[in-house]
Amino acid sequence: MTxxxxxxxxxxxxxxxxxQTYWTIGSSGSIRKEIESAELLIALFRGLSxxxxxxxxxxxxxEYRILDTATDFILPFRATISNxxxxxxxxxxxxxxxxxxxxxxxxxxxxYSLGSARMGVYPVPNGSFTMKLTYLRVPPTAQSSGxxxxxxxxxxxxAEYAAAILKASEGRVEEGVDLLKTFLSNLGxxxxxxxxxxxxxxxxxxxxxxYNQTD
Amino acid sequence: MAIPASTLAxxxxxxxxxxxxxxxxxxxxxxxxxxxxxxxxxxxxxxELLNAVANQSIYTAxxxxxxxxxxxxxxxxxxxxxxxSQDLLNNGWQASAVASSGTPDVWWINQLPPIVDxxxxxxxxxxxxxxxxxxxxTNAITVHGVSLPGSDAPAQLWVIPFLVYRTVSxxxxxxxxxxxxxxxxxxxxxLTSQFFDAVADVWENVIEGVIPQ
Numbered sequence: 001m002t003x004x005x006x007x008x009x010x011x012x013x014x015x016x017x018x019x020q021t022y023w024t025i026g027s028s029g030s031i032r033k034e035i036e037s038a039e040l041l042i043a044l045f046r047g048l049s050x051x052x053x054x055x056x057x058x059x060x061x062x063e064y065r066i067l068d069t070a071t072d073f074i075l076p077f078r079a080t081i082s083n084x085x086x087x088x089x090x091x092x093x094x095x096x097x098x099x100x101x102x103x104x105x106x107x108x109x110x111x112y113s114l115g116s117a118r119m120g121v122y123p124v125p126n127g128s129f130t131m132k133l134t135y136l137r138v139p140p141t142a143q144s145s146g147x148x149x150x151x152x153x154x155x156x157x158x159a160e161y162a163a164a165i166l167k168a169s170e171g172r173v174e175e176g177v178d179l180l181k182t183f184l185s186n187l188g189x190x191x192x193x194x195x196x197x198x199x200x201x202x203x204x205x206x207x208x209x210x211y212n213q214t215d
Numbered sequence: 216m217a218i219p220a221s222t223l224a225x226x227x228x229x230x231x232x233x234x235x236x237x238x239x240x241x242x243x244x245x246x247x248x249x250x251x252x253x254x255x256x257x258x259x260x261x262x263e264l265l266n267a268v269a270n271q272s273i274y275t276a277x278x279x280x281x282x283x284x285x286x287x288x289x290x291x292x293x294x295x296x297x298x299x300s301q302d303l304l305n306n307g308w309q310a311s312a313v314a315s316s317g318t319p320d321v322w323w324i325n326q327l328p329p330i331v332d333x334x335x336x337x338x339x340x341x342x343x344x345x346x347x348x349x350x351x352x353t354n355a356i357t358v359h360g361v362s363l364p365g366s367d368a369p370a371q372l373w374v375i376p377f378l379v380y381r382t383v384s385x386x387x388x389x390x391x392x393x394x395x396x397x398x399x400x401x402x403x404x405x406l407t408s409q410f411f412d413a414v415a416d417v418w419e420n421v422i423e424g425v426i427p428q
Contacts, residue, residue, distance in 0.1 A: 030228045037376040044373060045421045063262065067370045074373050075426060095292045102290035113427045115260025116371050138372045169229045173406040184417065194413040
């Protein structure tokens, strides 16, 4: 299993910076930050990082800010009460179904999303319930040991993304583009126009971007 | 608006800037990126509770509100209408709008009846409910809206890389526009800006496909 330390080292070799002249390693290093961004992007696109949390439903309360309970919450996958699955309903459909959606009380049977931080249940709970919510989550960050949560088959791809970002940051844009193209192809994401045409652009790789130049 | 410290550190790391001289400019770039994002997407939905006041039609949402999506009164969703719809359906609606109070049924945000609440203008974070409530009500009005995150990093952790890459691109681009000479360094800078813009585009497309609006 590839560890975080292995990945840091892989990226160092890809960007030719094993001496940490430009980029730092470790749980709070600049290399790790981009590896974690790559993991988040893959988790978002492929739904590869999930968790389950208990949400306490209280009588008379229709809506809940899930981010307060699960700070890594992205979006809900499924919800159950006492092992009975709840149906997902679109908010727009719910308010057409019942304009009194925040008043009608019973055992909740449906859930709906309210943006990226909140969920609601319908009918409004008429007592206390525990809703088990399985959701897409932000993968854990800044870990001093262990491995990424997404599968081993993605780990090389994580290093390619991080190296792409760091190379472009140094002004080695063409090299960054090549690595990013490989990453996006592996993920199955269509290339943005810039990346499709960037190979034709020639730029001096020895020039320092002017915003890094000292006066 | 302040840029969160962790975001500033990441942006500066990618720009390979160590000094603090340009922190203010970076913060301005971040603010522009955040404003454009909030205007374009409903990712930062908010819910605000307001007290209903007897015979009052006009209410004001929090100053961080960018867009009002819906209004509930005592748990019942109000229908959204417009002044033009009212003109078509009910000639002289403005007169009836100042008639007796009751249970609010509709809400809108444009064109006030001229004598309702004696207001001379309306701001984007104000809305009207009609009929005006007949009695006071604590937390009777629920405003569903989209709001700017505060000076802290957005609670939605998944949006931070997108904001970082857009801010990096924005900073480089606005720096290039201030230059007059065409140099190799400038060309590299523009390519770097376009690269980070492309990366941000990838994040934006993925997030758009995943996060419910």
